[in-house]
Amino acid sequence: MKTILIQLDTDPLPSTFDRVVAVDADVDHLFSYGGVTPEQVEPLVHGAMFTRGPKDLKHTAIFIGGSNVAAGEQLLAKVQKVFFGPVRVSVLMDSNGSNTTAAAAVLSARKHLTLSGCEAVILAGTGPVGQRAAQILASEGARVRVASRSQARAAQTCDAIRAVVPSAQLVPVAAGNAAETRTACEGATLVIAAGTAGVELLSVETRAQLPALKVAIDLNAVPPAGIAGVEVFDKGTDRGGVACYGAIGVGGLKMKIHKGAIRQLFESNDAVLDTAAIYQLGLDLV
Amino acid sequence: MKTILIQLDTDPLPSTFDRVVAVDADVDHLFSYGGVTPEQVEPLVHGAMFTRGPKDLKHTAIFIGGSNVAAGEQLLAKVQKVFFGPVRVSVLMDSNGSNTTAAAAVLSARKHLTLSGCEAVILAGTGPVGQRAAQILASEGARVRVASRSQARAAQTCDAIRAVVPSAQLVPVAAGNAAETRTACEGATLVIAAGTAGVELLSVETRAQLPALKVAIDLNAVPPAGIAGVEVFDKGTDRGGVACYGAIGVGGLKMKIHKGAIRQLFESNDAVLDTAAIYQLGLDLV
Amino acid sequence: MKTILIQLDTDPLPSTFDRVVAVDADVDHLFSYGGVTPEQVEPLVHGAMFTRGPKDLKHTAIFIGGSNVAAGEQLLAKVQKVFFGPVRVSVLMDSNGSNTTAAAAVLSARKHLTLSGCEAVILAGTGPVGQRAAQILASEGARVRVASRSQARAAQTCDAIRAVVPSAQLVPVAAGNAAETRTACEGATLVIAAGTAGVELLSVETRAQLPALKVAIDLNAVPPAGIAGVEVFDKGTDRGGVACYGAIGVGGLKMKIHKGAIRQLFESNDAVLDTAAIYQLGLDLV
Numbered sequence: 001m002k003t004i005l006i007q008l009d010t011d012p013l014p015s016t017f018d019r020v021v022a023v024d025a026d027v028d029h030l031f032s033y034g035g036v037t038p039e040q041v042e043p044l045v046h047g048a049m050f051t052r053g054p055k056d057l058k059h060t061a062i063f064i065g066g067s068n069v070a071a072g073e074q075l076l077a078k079v080q081k082v083f084f085g086p087v088r089v090s091v092l093m094d095s096n097g098s099n100t101t102a103a104a105a106v107l108s109a110r111k112h113l114t115l116s117g118c119e120a121v122i123l124a125g126t127g128p129v130g131q132r133a134a135q136i137l138a139s140e141g142a143r144v145r146v147a148s149r150s151q152a153r154a155a156q157t158c159d160a161i162r163a164v165v166p167s168a169q170l171v172p173v174a175a176g177n178a179a180e181t182r183t184a185c186e187g188a189t190l191v192i193a194a195g196t197a198g199v200e201l202l203s204v205e206t207r208a209q210l211p212a213l214k215v216a217i218d219l220n221a222v223p224p225a226g227i228a229g230v231e232v233f234d235k236g237t238d239r240g241g242v243a244c245y246g247a248i249g250v251g252g253l254k255m256k257i258h259k260g261a262i263r264q265l266f267e268s269n270d271a272v273l274d275t276a277a278i279y280q281l282g283l284d285l286v
Numbered sequence: 287m288k289t290i291l292i293q294l295d296t297d298p299l300p301s302t303f304d305r306v307v308a309v310d311a312d313v314d315h316l317f318s319y320g321g322v323t324p325e326q327v328e329p330l331v332h333g334a335m336f337t338r339g340p341k342d343l344k345h346t347a348i349f350i351g352g353s354n355v356a357a358g359e360q361l362l363a364k365v366q367k368v369f370f371g372p373v374r375v376s377v378l379m380d381s382n383g384s385n386t387t388a389a390a391a392v393l394s395a396r397k398h399l400t401l402s403g404c405e406a407v408i409l410a411g412t413g414p415v416g417q418r419a420a421q422i423l424a425s426e427g428a429r430v431r432v433a434s435r436s437q438a439r440a441a442q443t444c445d446a447i448r449a450v451v452p453s454a455q456l457v458p459v460a461a462g463n464a465a466e467t468r469t470a471c472e473g474a475t476l477v478i479a480a481g482t483a484g485v486e487l488l489s490v491e492t493r494a495q496l497p498a499l500k501v502a503i504d505l506n507a508v509p510p511a512g513i514a515g516v517e518v519f520d521k522g523t524d525r526g527g528v529a530c531y532g533a534i535g536v537g538g539l540k541m542k543i544h545k546g547a548i549r550q551l552f553e554s555n556d557a558v559l560d561t562a563a564i565y566q567l568g569l570d571l572v
Numbered sequence: 573m574k575t576i577l578i579q580l581d582t583d584p585l586p587s588t589f590d591r592v593v594a595v596d597a598d599v600d601h602l603f604s605y606g607g608v609t610p611e612q613v614e615p616l617v618h619g620a621m622f623t624r625g626p627k628d629l630k631h632t633a634i635f636i637g638g639s640n641v642a643a644g645e646q647l648l649a650k651v652q653k654v655f656f657g658p659v660r661v662s663v664l665m666d667s668n669g670s671n672t673t674a675a676a677a678v679l680s681a682r683k684h685l686t687l688s689g690c691e692a693v694i695l696a697g698t699g700p701v702g703q704r705a706a707q708i709l710a711s712e713g714a715r716v717r718v719a720s721r722s723q724a725r726a727a728q729t730c731d732a733i734r735a736v737v738p739s740a741q742l743v744p745v746a747a748g749n750a751a752e753t754r755t756a757c758e759g760a761t762l763v764i765a766a767g768t769a770g771v772e773l774l775s776v777e778t779r780a781q782l783p784a785l786k787v788a789i790d791l792n793a794v795p796p797a798g799i800a801g802v803e804v805f806d807k808g809t810d811r812g813g814v815a816c817y818g819a820i821g822v823g824g825l826k827m828k829i830h831k832g833a834i835r836q837l838f839e840s841n842d843a844v845l846d847t848a849a850i851y852q853l854g855l856d857l858v
Contacts, residue, residue, distance in 0.1 A: 013605055013616060016617075017618065019601075020619060029305075029316070040298075044302050315591075322585075329587070332588075334592070338596070
């Protein structure tokens with residue numbers, strides 16, 4: 001029986017990136033929909049639920065993507081509401097690559113650090129990738145500082161993470177200027193920058209004042225770098241005693257996790273591949 | 287040569303249901319279009335007509351679907367107008383599953399009854415599935431009462447069926463309330479309910495007053511049932527001497543007919559699979 | 573590794589014609605987008621560039637189509653702007669079949685004439701197919717008269733061709749009525765009509781006054797013919813000493829070139845199949 005992946009994308013034109021990855025993860029048939037809203041989800045999911053018998057349902061699955069992570073989360077909630085009982089198919093949500101990128105970033109850090117108990121800072125920690133990286137680190141026992149220009153928003157993000165990881169050790173910190181950023185990063189062994197493309201979050205000068213730093217990961221692919229001095233192709237590159245990763249350096253592992261997640265969709269008919277499940281899958285891969 | 291099915295769907299997003307069935311009927315490539323209007327049909331059909339040689343044309347076919355059956359009929363008419371002479375491809379119209387569902391319903395009844403000469407009632411007989419079930423029963427020689435809240439509309443439906451099946455024995459009947467419904471069904475051995483989801487057309491009390499009834503088929507999948515007491519999974523289930531079928535009970539056969547119809551598209555380049563052809567195909571399958 | 577063709581079509585519904593040809597050229601997966609504007613191109617192309625490694629990039633390619641050739645050229649320019657360095661995929665632009673049709677028309681003429689030094693007329697030479705046929709003939713050393721109702725527009729077209737083929741021998745000529753058309757065609761051995769469907773550009777009477785004519789090619793598929801007396805299926809048919817080709821007579825070769833061009837896309841990751849490249853490919857095929 002052929003595998004079918006139903007791609008629900010919240011952008012008007014469904015992502016070619018996600019389509020190529022699906023093909024390379026051996027999906028036989030890809031049904032791609034763009035501009036999908038929660039109101040349109042029901043018949044699309046019914047068509048997945050009511051066409052193949054119980055034993056064959058695992059050969060159909062749903063992928064939710066698009067550049068807007070919040071919109072993707074709404075689709076995921078709606079999709080799960082349409083299912084009833086065992087009549088369901090597996091679902092992967094990875095809008096804007098948020099889950100696979102966060103998992104790959106943390107797994108890259110894990111090559112150099114013991115995560116449990118380590119001091120970590122997520123710059124732009126309230127964005128979709130930052131929040132997910134913070135959640136994963138917290139689930140591994142790291143002490144995570146969630147940094148944002150607004151401490152209030154950082155605190156909201158910490159609350160949201162605690163709802164998923166009750167044992168999380170989180171501190172919301174302000175990092176709206178160089179002095180705040182330095183204080184936010186003081187004593188941290190890991191810094192992950194998950195900000196908007198082309199915005200420098202950590203300057204060369206501030207970095208020079210962080211002697212404890214061991215791993216710096218910048219997920220921004222467009223110059224200037226989010227962490228000054230980190231190159232986009234860096235992949236564990238030693239720069240003055242700091243292991244550095246750039247967006248493309250993390251990208252190879254992200255891609256493996258993305259493909260692995262799509263393959264995992266077809267192993268059962270009831271998987272919901274969220275942040276934790278995707279990280280677990282990454283752990284199994286590395 | 288690869289088989290290609292061009293799916294023209296009148297809904298904005300082309301049906302995943304129809305796409306999965308096409309894959310499971312071994313279509314190699316599926317070109318899916320949503321929100322298709324008659325004005326857009328010509329170039330889409332020309333692309334099917336003018337790309338493969340005469341001997342290979344049978345490897346390309348057209349499927350017309352969507353929730354609006356009248357809109358699907360308009361597309362079918364337009365598609366046939368674009369063809370000229372032998373330069374054509376096969377077409378299947380099954381908007382809202384209307385043809386395959388009607389065929390499966392009648393074939394289910396046929397397991398229990400001799401259709402020729404039997405007294406049959408179609409509740410909500412003016413809707414797309416109801417009208418098609420009535421047409422098929424009439425073509426088998428049944429005496430069919432087409433029931434509707436409005437007798438005038440029922441009469442229109444009877445006229446439409448007679449245009450296709452000149453020998454049809456049809457009676458338009460009003461069934462706007464319990465008393466009328468009881469009169470409409472009196473003496474009938476077969477009742478098929480083809481109404482809107484969630485509307486009860488035949489109550490427990492009325493049913494109790496129909497001793498001649500042998501087969502009750504309810505095509506409504508959403509509770510409450512169109513025929514009180516029929517369960518959605520019923521598949522010939524004996525309930526007080528009446529063989530009962532629910533929507534899912536009929537669904538397995540509907541699915542076989544649907545897949546069979548798609549396979550048949552690729553056996554020639556000039557098939558037009560309409561109500562009669564789809565029923566004939568179902569007869570061959572059972 | 574599976575081949576992927578990304579079809580960017582400027583019409584609302586992506587062409588079924590181009591999709592069938594892609595399938596018949598053995599493309600494994602076709603990602604089809606309709607109504608594509610230059611503003612939407614960047615993420616679509618990034619998804620092609622950033623998903624497969626350098627050695628595998630040649631298994632992904634882009635096809636640009638649609639009925640509006642100018643809109644297709646804008647997409648092609650935008651696509652090439654998104655690439656950087658060796659991170660790119662091959663692209664074919666054939667909006668409205670313009671490049672493959674022009675190449676097939678010239679290659680048909682070449683069976684009967686030495687193109688270098690021959691006197692050729694392109695009626696409706698300012699349209700997309702006409703301009704491309706003129707360019708190809710000029711690149712082969714023919715002396716090409718570009719005919720149009722407006723001599724000014726013909727002159728503009730000649731300038732545009734000279735920008736691509738500096739050695740081109742071109743003469744803009746007016747052909748707004750029978751007398752002008754006769755003068756325009758006097759002494760020519762080749763006439764190609766590339767006008768709007770259903771418009772006669774060369775009458776029987778005028779043709780009778782062109783004793784030098786050896787090859788007449790009419791690319792119009794809808795009656796009346798663009799060149800009176802040429803039949804749509806003509807394929808080198810001798811009509812009073814003139815080898816005649818109609819739209820379908822040229823169509824077989826056009827189709828071979830179209831398929832060959834798609835196959836060529838997957839031989840490297842940096843081809844840009846424009847008018848000259850597509851003609852060269854046609855030369856290799858015949």
